[in-house]
Amino acid sequence: MITTPRQKPVFRFAPSPNGQLHLGHALSAFLNNDMARAADGRLLLRIEDIDLTRCTPEFEAGIFADLRWLGIEWEQPVRRQQEHFSEYQTALHSLIERGLVYPSFLTRSEVKARVTAYERMGEPWPRDPDGTPHYPADDRDRSEEERDAMLGSGLRHAWRLNMSRALDLIGEPLFWMETGDERKGEILAEPVAWGDVVLSRSDAPSSYHLSVVIDDALQGVTHVVRGLDLFHATSVHRLLQELLDLPQPVYHHHRLIVDAEGRKLSKSEGDTGLAELRARGLSAADIRSLIGL
Numbered sequence: 277m278i279t280t281p282r283q284k285p286v287f288r289f290a291p292s293p294n295g296q297l298h299l300g301h302a303l304s305a306f307l308n309n310d311m312a313r314a315a316d317g318r319l320l321l322r323i324e325d326i327d328l329t330r331c332t333p334e335f336e337a338g339i340f341a342d343l344r345w346l347g348i349e350w351e352q353p354v355r356r357q358q359e360h361f362s363e364y365q366t367a368l369h370s371l372i373e374r375g376l377v378y379p380s381f382l383t384r385s386e387v388k389a390r391v392t393a394y395e396r397m398g399e400p401w402p403r404d405p406d407g408t409p410h411y412p413a414d415d416r417d418r419s420e421e422e423r424d425a426m427l428g429s430g431l432r433h434a435w436r437l438n439m440s441r442a443l444d445l446i447g448e449p450l451f452w453m454e455t456g457d458e459r460k461g462e463i464l465a466e467p468v469a470w471g472d473v474v475l476s477r478s479d480a481p482s483s484y485h486l487s488v489v490i491d492d493a494l495q496g497v498t499h500v501v502r503g504l505d506l507f508h509a510t511s512v513h514r515l516l517q518e519l520l521d522l523p524q525p526v527y528h529h530h531r532l533i534v535d536a537e538g539r540k541l542s543k544s545e546g547d548t549g550l551a552e553l554r555a556r557g558l559s560a561a562d563i564r565s566l567i568g569l
């Protein structure tokens with residue numbers, strides 16, 4: 277009898293080198309490491325560095341040093357998103373060709389002015405789960421001629437998903453399998469809450485949402501373990517997976533580590549930074565107990 281070898285589960289830790297890692301990242305990295313080991317799986321490290329202005333080689337070196345100090349081992353080679361812009365562009369172009377993505381020309385301050393004027397009249401403007409106002413419909417409804425003329429004149433633009441067209445195309449509710457700390461089981465994806473999300477930025481040839489789903493698929497990731505701050509983003513990821521015909525991993529959104537005021541940690545806070553704690557002589561075991569593992 278021929279038996280096919282069992283595919284090992286694949287986990288990944290995917291930090292952005294735009295600051296120093298803190299205790300929240302340590303929780304994510306430890307959980308990925310521990311769950312991969314328990315499942316006899318693989319652990320990948322992905323450097324999410326599409327933000328060319330904020331990501332630096334120094335922060336990347338800091339990530340490697342912190343993870344080694346925590347005793348975490350990952351497979352080589354490390355995938356760096358900056359080295360894969362052409363793959364994200366190929367996917368973007370397939371969506372443009374299918375009329376699912378359009379160029380958007382309004383600047384952030386133009387959007388803000390529009391929203392403020394609207395809200396002054398007492399009308400609520402829809403916002404996404406992160407609190408960012410939905411993008412106004414102006415660019416989505418332009419004629420093809422007008423759009424081409426604007427692109428031809430070299431105007432700065434991003435590329436956005438036409439959310440209602442994408443949802444019409446899929447035509448059925450989407451779900452994901454969740455094993456995390458708050459909700460478990462089959463979760464209904466609600467991508468409409470995000471409006472017309474950016475898939476390619478005006479200052480980078482991709483976006484977080486687009487690169488993350490492509491990388492997870494190309495790297496064969498079966499388990500996405502990340503903070504609860506990205507729980508709602510999973511709705512967008514499920515939609516993109518359907519549109520691009522990509523497999524869907526299982527998701528595990530874990531609790532967040534908060535500061536004394538109950539706020540999510542940010543990369544600028546020195547006293548929870550891993551480099552600082554390492555310099556103070558703490559061990560990996562100390563960090564585990566600090567974050568309740």
Ligand code: GLU
Nearest residue numbers: 290291292324488502506
């Ligand atoms: N790069 C993201 C971050 O540092 C994590 C993305 C993910 O795990 O999906 O917050």
